Amino acid sequence: MKAITIHQPWATLIALGEKRFETRSWATKYRGPLAIHAGKKVDRDACEAEPIRSVLAKHGYTADNLPTGVILAVGEMVDCLEVTGEGCGIVAMEGDAEPHFLPANSNEYLRQRKVCVGIG
Numbered sequence: 001m002k003a004i005t006i007h008q009p010w011a012t013l014i015a016l017g018e019k020r021f022e023t024r025s026w027a028t029k030y031r032g033p034l035a036i037h038a039g040k041k042v043d044r045d046a047c048e049a050e051p052i053r054s055v056l057a058k059h060g061y062t063a064d065n066l067p068t069g070v071i072l073a074v075g076e077m078v079d080c081l082e083v084t085g086e087g088c089g090i091v092a093m094e095g096d097a098e099p100h101f102l103p104a105n106s107n108e109y110l111r112q113r114k115v116c117v118g119i120g
Helices: 010-013 044-048 052-058 108-111
Strands: 001-008 021-024 032-042 069-077 079-086 090-096 099-104 114-117
Touching: 001 010, 010 032, 010 052, 010 069, 044 052
Parallel strands: 001 032
Antiparallel strands: 021 114, 032 069, 079 090, 079 114, 090 099
16 A cells, blocks of 8 residues: 655644645556555644644644654545646646635645645
């Protein structure tokens, strides 16, 4: 089985089903089971920002008790699509799958160009 390492709090948010997309600058042809590995790094600023802080709190997490260095979940990699800019501040992810949308001002759009859809 393949695995992907993701910094906290993003790994936990994926494992909880609160985050459905993971963006990377590279594409992959792999589809199938994917272990979600929580890296050792915790982005404490992200943990304190809303709405992330409230979502973590809803599940009993803070920056201080997020698990690190472990496999948190197994998801399914179902597609990998290119992120493209669209009007009205929306990013459409195009491909064989039904289009999905993210806010155009999200860090994921600004920094990355590929998205792995449906993991978690």
